[in-house]
Amino acid sequence: MFIVKLNAIDSTNSYLRKLSVDETIDDYTTVIAKKQTRGRGQMGTVWDSQASKNLTFSVFKNVSQLYLEHPFYISVVTSLALLKTLQLFSIPRLSVKWPNDILSENKKICGILIENVIKQNSIKASVIGIGLNVNQTKFENLPKASSLKIISGKVFNLDEIVHEILKNLKHYFLLLEKGNYDLLKKDYEAYLFRKNKPSTFKDEEGIVFSGFIKGISKSGNLQVLLEDDIIKEFDLKTITLLY
The missing domain is CATH 2.30.30.100 (SH3 type barrels.)
Known part of the structure; x- marks a missing residue:
């Protein structure tokens, strides 16, 4: 597992995508930026994050051997890895707002942007972008945003959280590789925000x-x-x- 740490970059997803095109990179190669100047969210939204206080990173995952009929399971796996990590750090009342915003109560603490590398009509790899609000305490004009520090009152070690997320990503991708689709779907649905409400x-x-x-x-x-x-x-x- 190779980790690249950058002081500033336009987007860790863009950087990692280009890296994967230019050279062969190892599975779970991770690019972490202290500051993203053009961080992106779902459907073109902007991910705003204070430098050095949060986690903005992207992970390269080779999925060429998965023969995925439904690419959404990459999103399911990523969401579950984040939920499991946040539970470990005692973050309460977690849920996933479809498709893959992670909430504590009704406040957004994490966003995911997955960009797939498609060749010959099949997905060969995924670049998994994660923005997690960790130690930031003020969010201008974002009333639905929160952070781990706001919720828990604690200051967190960013490296410790990254390593735990990567460990859990490997765990859930292994379940996907073994074909445990029903289990993963059931676990994801158990966390769905506003399910049956x-x-x-x-x-x-x-x-x-x-x-x-x-x-x-x-x-x-x-x-x-x-x-x-x-x-x-x-x-x-x-x-x-x-x-």
């Missing part, structure tokens, strides 16, 4: 509606029980959970 959503046309989150499909779509007792599936680009 009345929730409000907005679709891609801006229409607001109510429903109950029931789980995810094998392809990673969100399954929502609507008012007419029909379970409908939504993919990432077609629905937003408004809480």
Whole structure:
């Protein structure tokens, strides 16, 4: 396992993607930046993080031997690795807001951005970007953001957390390699934010509606029980959970 530490970079995902194209790199090669100048989140959002107080890093994972029918399981594995790590550090009331925001109570503490390397119509590798709010205590204009320090009152060692996350990533990827899809899906669904609770959503046309989150499909779509007792599936680009 090779770890690259940088003082500043535009995006650890972009850096690691370029590195993987230019040369052959080892599984779980990790790039950590004290500061990201152009950190990215899901669907083009910006990930804002104070330098040296949080974890902004990316991990290279060779998945060419997995023959993944459903790439969403990479997201499932990453979410579970983070949840297991945060439990170890006694962070309470953890959940995953579909598809892969990690929450404590209803506050976001971690985001994940997975970019797959596709060759000949199959996924050969994944660059897993993780932004974890650790020791930052002020978030300008982000009322739904929090950090491990705000929640626990403790100051955390960033290196210790990274090593624990990588250890748990290996554990869950091993389960994926063994084909334990049902177990991973069940564990992920157990942490789903607002599962079986009345929730409000907005679709891609801006229409607001109510429903109950029931789980995810094998392809990673969100399954929502609507008012007419029909379970409908939504993919990432077609629905937003408004809480």
